[in-house]
């Protein structure tokens with residue numbers, strides 16, 4: 189998964205705006221970066237392996253001027269991170285420069301075909317076939333636009349592409365399967381993989397559909413389909429502002445986003461839950477929306493999968509048949525699906541290819557689909573029958589934090605809607621559940637204010653491994669805690685169902701493997717039994733538990749306290765403690781917290 193950006197304007201400062209855009213897109217990939225600028229002649233290409241700072245250094249020596257430009261920050265799928273494999277890619281004659289996000293699945297046969305006709309390739313990437321094909325069509329006398337269309341028709345796979353051509357003062361772009369949005373601002377245009385890329389310059393956005401082709405010149409743009417027929421796309425103004433996409437004075441986006449959770453949760457809850465009456469109001473899902481639903485299947489990846497697990501448990505314990513699936517597994521071995529099945533794709537970005545593939549599969553098999561996502565206009569939101577927005581605001585840190593909390597709360601509200609439609613009655617404890625949700629913003633703020641996570645992280649640095657255990661609705665929290673710890677500290681961490689420990693993983697437990705046990709005020713006796721098992725093996729125990737649990741305190745070496753609340757809601761403040769623990773552990777180890785190695789914010793390739 190990469191980030192692409194293009195800028196079209198009269199003023200010659202395309203380089204500055206492209207670099208700002210690339211820095212705002214770096215969470216999408218950061219193993220190499222490049223840009224190309226045009227100023228009348230052919231595209232001027234600059235690219236370097238490594239972070240954007242290396243590209244900037246290269247540009248310091250000789251900054252190209254021009255109003256038209258394209259840029260790219262890379263997350264390798266084909267070919268290692270090198271200067272040659274960095275984008276933009278050109279053809280044999282440097283008349284064409286292209287940046288691309290996605291995978292050209294038929295690049296091998298195209299490359300062989302082009303090679304047979306004498307083309308020479310400089311890189312190992314799938315992308316490089318595009319400029320060579322365009323060059324061929326130009327040589328046959330096609331206009332730049334026609335050469336672009338003919339080339340795109342030959343591509344299969346997923347792509348968002350932007351192109352510059354020598355004798356044209358336009359940027360050409362298109363998308364299929366990979367995200368691409370158009371930013372509009374008085375005669376100036378941006379094309380990018382994500383809105384934050386150009387939020388510093390405009391908040392007027394056009395969300396493009398698969399197959400849309402954009403030709404943008406200073407002063408005007410046209411959107412057509414691949415055949416050239418003009419298509420109408422509306423300009424929407426996004427609510428986010430550049431500050432939302434900035435670090436706000438924190439050392440890392442991740443820490444800023446952890447501290448944004450009280451505000452994000454208020455937005456997620458706004459106008460949706462009334463604890464006094466037990467009413468849940470979800471604008472797009474009026475009562476009766478799901479009367480015909482018999483079962484619910486959640487599909488998701490990474491942190492979103494853990495939120496889906498919580499969503500599934502909340503439904504299961506309230507009488508609605510439900511299961512959560514890893515999207516990549518769902519796509520390869522799908523469970524039975526029919527018209528009475530509701531498939532819910534949980535995906536903050538709305539662009540994760542594995543989740544999109546699972547949703548498309550379910551749709552094709554006759555299921556109804558709903559996207560629970562953070563991004564209005566994302567592919568998941570547009571392809572599913574319906575969408576529920578979690579309203580967490582932009583999340584830049586690669587490791588998801590605030591979106592997990594907003595996902596869990598959104599799924600609890602969505603779950604209540606389903607319970608009423610599917611079972612015909614409200615949950616017995618709905619008032620208590622909704623008041624637990626309503627208290628969350630304040631309770632999470634308390635955790636942020638008094639957490640001892642940094643001291644605990646320091647105390648257990650240099651451990652051999654870190655284990656997280658929990659039961660019921662906090663079992664997914666144990667898994668999420670371990671995932672966060674792995675993602676950003678690179679330490680060995682694993683999450684287990686507490687009861688499963690004695691059936692194998694206990695063999696890994698030693699005096700040098702701290703165990704973080706999460707309690708939810710419901711199954712604590714049993715979890716305490718598991719704590720005693722690891723205590724007996726000399727392992728340090730850190731309890732994440734509500735106040736006043738005397739017995740827990742007796743058996744724990746450290747306690748990360750969380751406020752008392754409904755057992756189905758406890759997981760949110762508990763997870764905030766584990767987010768802080770992971771953040772501080774990684775910070776103490778001086779890890780690149782916002783851009784952990786080998787990862788990316790959402791992976792748009794299967």
Ligand code: BG6
Pocket residue numbers: 489490491492534535536537538539540543586587588787788789790791
């Ligand atoms: C990974 C991210 O690439 O994708 C994780 O690093 C994230 O943080 C996962 O949880 C799923 O992303 P999404 O956007 O589908 O929720």
